[in-house]
Amino acid sequence: DQQVKQNSPSLSVQEGRISILNCDYTNSMFDYFLWYKKYPAEGPTFLISISSIKDKNEDGRFTVFLNKSAKHLSLHIVPSQPGDSAVYFCAAFNQAGTALIFGKGTTLSVSS
Amino acid sequence: EPEVTQTPSHQVTQMGQEVILRCVPISNHLYFYWYRQILGQKVEFLVSFYNNEISEKSEIFDDQFSVERPDGSNFTLKIRSTKLEDSAMYFCASRGGGLEKLFFGSGTQLSVL
Known part of the structure; x- marks a missing residue:
């Protein structure tokens, strides 16, 4: 069974707008979450992480929000750039x- | 920035043959991992390794798979008798002492014919 779920396989946004990527998890004992970015034929690259003692962590254009009661986290990218086009993985x-x-x-x- | 290095980048083998995928983790890291990604699918955990023994393995990591850290720098994944369904991109990863991010290599594309 899937313990970490990303229910949207794809997302399209215009350059300059906000991208919001969502992630849900099933195990309430998970307490450290990470987002990775991946280009084809390359390994995943770390973007940002959050510990369960926080509800927000920010790094430049990237912000991750954690809602423990809902077992939900989201990654916000503002402003989005064409170079952000990639596969984004949520991990715990x-x-x-x-x-x-x-x-x-x-x-x-x-898209530009 | 330090890197995890994987060799070869591509490996083609015949079904039933043994393959060894090689990785050089970041030098002061203590925890080592293998993952795989079948084309278009999720990145799947195979095994983690710490202090010269397996910490955790997934149901994918059956008796056909083994891992070894033969010296102070290399970390290998062996598949004893490859199957068609073993065709995937295999990623090695490592991390330091705390609960922190994993650094991934660029992968070995394994094709079993």
Whole structure:
């Protein structure tokens, strides 16, 4: 069963607008979440993370929000740029910290 | 920035053959991982390795798979008898001591014919 869910396979936005990518998780014991960006034929690249003791973390154009009660997190990209076009994966460490579990990914397309 | 290095970038093999995928993690990292991604699908966890033993493995990581850290720098994934369904991109990753981000290599594309 999927412990980390990204229900939107794709998202299209215009350059300069906000991109919002969503992620849900099922295990309330997860307490550290990460977003990765991936281009074809390359490895995932770390973007931003958030610990469960926070509800927001910001790094430049990227902000991650965590709603623990809803078991939901989101990644906001403002403003979106064409170079942001990639697959974005939400991931969570399992309770023991021995595995990072990925969602299925959302393909973001930013048009100029 | 330090990198995780994987070799080869592409590997073609015949069904039933053994393959070894190689990785050089970042030098002061302690935790090592293998993941795979079948074309167009999710990045799937295979195995994690710490202190010279497996910490966790997924149901994909059956008896056909093994991992080894033969020296202080390399981390390998062996598939003993490859199947067609083993065709995928295999990623190695590593991290330091705390619960922190994983650094991924650029992957080995394995094609089983």
